[in-house]
Amino acid sequence: MLVELPEPFDWELSTERFRAFGPDPANLWVEGRVHRVFDGREVAIGEARGGVEIEPGDPALAGPVRRFLGEPFDLDGFARFAVSDSVLAGVVEALRGLRPPLSPDPYEALVSSITAQQVSLQSAFAIRARLVRRFGVAHATPWAFPTRERLAEAAPAELRELGFSGRKAEYVVSLAQSPLDLDSLGALPDDEVKLTLTALPGIGEWTADWFLARHLARPDAWPAGDLAVRKAVSAFYLEGRIGSTDEVRAFGERFSPFRNLTAHYLLVGHRVLPR
C-alpha cells in the first residue's frame, strides 16, 4: 500500500540514519526496507514514487508511518527560509528531500538519548541494540523497543552488563518507574517540556532538546550543547574552530524559526557532503 508523503522526500537520505551507525534492531534495515514495530504491529517500509510502500497495507498505519518519516516538517518553508543564507542554502539544495526521522515513542526517545550521552554514536547504537535484544520483544524481522513496564522492573545491574554506565542504568530504570505521563508532554510549549524533563534524574538540557527535536518535531528546537551540532555549525560557519555551547546557542538565533531542520541538515551535511 502506498503511503503518500509531501514532496520533496528523498528515501535514501531520510533513512541514512538507520544505516550510518550500525544495525538498529528496532528500526531494522533489510534489503532496502526499514522494518519497525508500531504499537505491537510489525511493518516493512520501502521506497515508492510519491511516498513509501508499506506492508501490511493497513490504512491505520499510514499516520504513524508518515510521522516516523518526518512528515510534520515544513521543507518548503525551510527551503524558502534558507535562500537568505548562502551556506545553508547550499546544504539544503544538496540534501533536498531529507526529512529527519521521528522517534515514535517518548520513552524510547529518552532512553535512546540517555544511551548516547557522552559516548560515540557508534557505541550508543551498539549498546541500544543489546538493550533491545535483551528486554525488547522479538517480531518476525525487527524487535519492538523494550516497554517502559519491562524496564521499570529491570535491575540496573542488568543494564550495566549491556554497556550502560552505572549511573545511566539508574537513569533508564528510574525514568521507567517515574509517574510522569510522557505522552502528555506534547501538549506543553517547548520551555515547559524542557523544565519538566530536566527535573528528572539523568535528563539535562541536551536530552530535552533532542526530545523536542526528534520526538515532538518542534520546529525551533536547537540542541546547542550537542557536540556534533557544535562541530557541524563550526565547520560551516566558524572556520572550523569548535564553538562553545553558549556560542552555538547564540549563533542559532539566526536560524529561527527553523532551527530544528537547520540542525539536522548541518549534521547530515557535515557527515555526508564532500568538503
Add this chain to the structure above:
DNA sequence: TACCAGGTAAAAA
C-alpha cells in the same frame, strides 16, 4: 596508555 565520544550532577567560585 591516554584520550575522546551527539552530557549530567554536584561542588566550588
Add this chain to the structure above:
DNA sequence: TTTTTACATGGT
C-alpha cells in the same frame, strides 16, 4: 548565578 570538576564505559 556561573564555572569547574568528577564521573563510567567502549573504541581507537
